[in-house]
Amino acid sequence: MNNYIPNTKEDIKSMLETIGIHQGGVEELFKGIPKELRAQSFNLPDGKSELEVERHLLELGKKNVTDLIYFTGGGFYDHFIPSAVDAIISRPEFYTAYTPYQPEASQGTLQAIYEYQSCIARLTGMEVSNASLYDGGTALYEAAMMAIRITGKNKIIMDGGVSPIYRKMMYSYTSNLSIEFVEIPVSHGQSDREKIKKYLDDKTGAIILQNPNFFGAIDxxxxxxxxxxxxxxxxxESVYPVSLGILKSPGEMNIDIATGEGQSLGIPLSFGGPYLGFIATKKEFVRKMPGRIAGATIDSLGRRGFVLTLQAREQHIRREKAMSNICSNQALCALRALVYMSLIGENGLKDLAELCYEKAEFTKKRLEEIKGIEVKRSSPTFNEFTIKLPKNPNEILGKLIDKGIAAGFPLGRYYKDMQDYMLIAVTEKRTKHEIILLADALEAALWN
Known part of the structure; x- marks a missing residue:
């Protein structure tokens, strides 16, 4: 009976009678749901064979435009991913998202998590990292809550250069909490020290910064x-991990908690996810850090082994007393990041960061040659920068999409006073030919 699937009206009637419904049929099951909240119809199409379904999905997939030349960024970037990353993470012993509670059966996964934490700690210049979070935005939220737990103060200063996506997430996650947020006015340049100093007081628990900020400015x-x-x-401080190949790390700046989006570390854009959030901090704050932490230890025979430490499962089901609602870890995405960082290495990351920077600088110079385009140069940038156009960029972006170019991110989508501004990102994948193609297409869209 375990494999039995009802397929006749008599079967359904018998099942309903078994649970005490003798009249009203299936409709009786849904009587407690208001009609306006119910699905309008359960008239599903007839089933299809595997071949028919595959053919149908392939036809749908052809409608997606996937061969664009990407100059979009805003926190998510089109980086090259070595094929070895997919080969390694596709091995069956790694292909699970569940938390490895039993160390005797999970040494490989636990060691991978431990090595991932080590890489993140070294990359950010911090002393400890956890076993990863959902994405950059949730990592930033968790860092804010962590700071409130440590300081006992519920006022948060947030720099206007922090990603508007992250700020939106922050307000959504904390909407039912008694937290006071103060936003420093947004700028295309670096953080406004004088305005920050004005709002710091004995009620402030933390300040949230981003480097490079949403407009690409380095600070x-x-x-x-x-x-x-x-x-x-x-x-x-929220950071872009690839930029740390050449920029000063959070640890070198004496930052207390570093967070970021790990998508650029070997994770494809994938139409928006899944991605990877990382968080790292100083050792003195480790007991207030959310999520899983894998540690190395020695067993009774003196052999090295790996276990989950500090963060017990029970801690995360203690309702309002729990330190965090992050109960699982993004082990597969973290493994991708670990494999990517191991393959590219310290020198490779530095070379990658320099490539991104140099190509962005070349793009700036080429765009400045176009009549009507102003490149914002109030601050140094990494691989992303802001330009001002003589007209609203939305129409121009549409024209360039038709030419196979995703030209940038219109800032008017998030900032009402920036309708003519656009954010452009350049990664190591963009060639000189593609950059010139972007410039020529922009010029033609503006003046032809």
Whole structure:
């Protein structure tokens, strides 16, 4: 009976009678749901064979435009991923998303998580990392809650250069909590020190910064971190991991908590996910850090082994007393990041970051040659920068999509006073030919 599937009206009637429904039929099952909330119809199409379904899905897939030349960014980037990444993470012993509670059966997964944490800690210049989070936005939220737990203060200062996507997530996640947020006015340049200093007080638990910020501007937040430390305020910095190949790390700036989106570490764009959030901090705050932590230990025979440590499962089901609602870990995405970082190595990451920077600088110079385009140069940038156009970019972006180019991100989508501004990102994948193609297409769209 375990494999039995009812397929006749008599079968359904018999099943309904078994659970006490003798009249009203299936409709009786849904009487507790208001009619306006019910699905309008359960008239599903007839089933198809595997071949027919495959053919249908392939036809649907052809409607997606997947061969664009990408100059879009905003926190998610088109980087090259070595084929070895897919080959390794597709091995069956790794292909699970469940948390490895039983160390005697999970040494491989636990070691992978441990090595991932080590890579993130080294990359960010911090002392400890957890076993990963869902994405960059949730990682930033968890860092804010972590700072509130550590300081006991519920006021958060948030720099306007922090991603508007992350800020939206922050407000959504904390909408039912008594947290006071203060946003420093947004700028195309670096963080406004004077305005930040104005809002720091004894009620402030943390300040949230981003480097490079959403507009691509590079900053050194060491002075802000030192200023906050004197006031007992924690500094949180969201970073773009690839940029750390050449930029000063959060640890070198004396930042307390570092977070970021790990998509650029070997994870494909994939129409929006799944992605990877990372969080790293100083050892003194490790017991307030959310999520899983894998540790290395020695067994009774002196052999090295790996276990989940500090974060017990029971801690995360204690309702309002729980430190976090992050109960699982993104082990597969974290493994991708680990394999990618291991393959590319320290020198490779530096070379990659330099390539991104140099290609972005070349793109700036080429675009500045076009009449009507202004490249914002108030601050140094990494691989992403802001331009101002003589007209709203939405129409221009549509024209370039038709030419196979995703030209950038229109800032007017998030900022009402930036309707003529656009964000352009350049990765190592963009060739000189493609950059010139972008410039020529932009010029033609503007003036032809």
């Amino acid at each position: 050194d937040h060491t002075d802000i971190a030192d200023m906050c430390k004197k006031l007992g305020i924690l500094t949180i």
